[in-house]
Structures are given as structure tokens and as C-alpha cells.
Amino acid sequence: MTFSQPAPTSAGAESPGRLLDNSPSRDRLRANRRTAHAAFIWVMVFLAWHIVWFLTGLNAPAAADHHGVARILFYVFSAVVYLMVVVGTLLPLALANQSWGRRIPRWMLMSAAWTGSALLSARGLAGIVDDFVRAIGVLPNGLTGLTTAQTLGTDHPSSWAVFAGCATDLLFAIGGLLFGLAALSFQRASVRLLA
Template sequence: MFTVLVFAMTAAGVVLPPALVQGWGRRLPGWMPAGGAWFGCMLLCARGFSGVADSVVRATGVLPHGLTGMTTEQVFGTAHPSTWARVASAATDVLFAVE
């Protein structure tokens, strides 16, 4: 079921942007592409803000295992991630949040 959901979301992510700007997309009711775009933005923002919040509570020590309950080793694949891994992870979360 998860694979089907991911495939459907990927297909929508490929088809939706051209539908918003090309002529064939105007054949659809206006609420369909607009609603899909807003839903996609909400999902991306939720992912970004939850990632930022997880990083903040983990870095400040409020919740040493973050919001997910996962250790640093489980998150990064190593108990001592490089500075680059931490910066790349934080940048990815911020980019998703401001999407």
C-alpha cells in the first residue's frame, strides 16, 4: 500500500506542474490542479517544519532523541555524523519548510 501511495504522489508531482501552466491543464476544473498544488505544498511544509523542530529539540537537549525517539546513530547512520551531514540535513529541512 505504501508503494502505491508513493507512486501516486510521484505521478501527481510529475503531472501537476505542467497542468498548472500548459493549455491542456485548463481542461481540468480549476480546483483540481490548484487543490493538488496546495495539498502538495502543505505536505512539503509539514515535512520541513517537523524536521526543523526535530533538529532544534535534539540540538538544544530538550529531547535528546528528538521528536521521533530515534538516536543520532539511527538518524544519520553513524553515532558521530560529520558537520557536512548535519548542515546538509538542516538545509534540506529548511528548504522543505520554505517550499
């Protein structure tokens, strides 16, 4: 790390100095903030996309579609998804070195960021591949084995429904990439600060 000249303190001792603006550590911190803020912006876009889905009347899972144990599992799954949304919204801000984020152990932030990246990437890439193999006819029922009617609610979906499904898959993949970049950048910045 590059430090400025130590400044005398009131007691006559020297302070450890501060990082120069052009130091490699400062660059890592800036990169960390940029990638974390990019991940946060993605979260906001992704939440807005869900509002678009709702306002345009696209199919979404509902508790009324399930009965018995399936309904209970639906509620449990929904609670887990809502928890992931809350964590996923706050995590980029914590990675951006917010004062409250520095109180969270590094291993927890790293674990959450890499897990989020893996889950978002897996969901996005699986959806993209599923859409692709359906579209070219290699697997008419995609990777999941589900028919178009089962995935989109009708045998003849509107072009908007098809576009929205593909856009959602792409958004998941982009989110995985951004959370991965934020995790990597945080890892590099925090390792350097610990050294």
C-alpha cells in the first residue's frame, strides 16, 4: 500500500497516514464499490421487471393453484424466495463498504455473494438453454420435460409472454455475472486491506 506522509498528531506522535488517491488499494476499493453498486442496480431493475410482469398479467404461481402439502410447500418456497430477495437487496450495499456492512463478518458476505452468483447464474443459464433447445426443436419439451402449456400457461403463448420469459432468463444470468463480479471485487479489496 502507498501511504501519504504521516501527519503529526496532537500528542506529537505520527498517524499511520492515509491512502493516496492513485494507490492500487484505492483502485480496488473503487472497483469494489462500482461492482457492488452495479449489482444493486440490477436488483432494482429485476424488482421493477417483476412489477411489469404483474401489470401485464403474465402468469405467476399462486397458492390457489396448489392443495394440501403442495400448498404448504408453496408457502415455504415463497418465504425462502422473499428472504433471498431481502438478502440480495442488502448484500450489494454491504459489499460496497457501507458502515453497517463492515460489521458483518467477511466470510458471511463472501458466502452470500458467491451463493447468490451461483444460484442466479444457474437459473439464468438453465433457462436460456431450455429456451434455446425448445426453439430449435432439439428437445420440444426443453430441459425440464415440461410442455409450453405447462411453462407458459398456454399452448399458444403471446409474443410478449415468450419475450418476457426469455428476458427473465437473461436477467437472471446477468445478475449472476454481476453478483460474481461484486464478490470477486470485494474479495480482492478486502484481502488487500487485511494484508
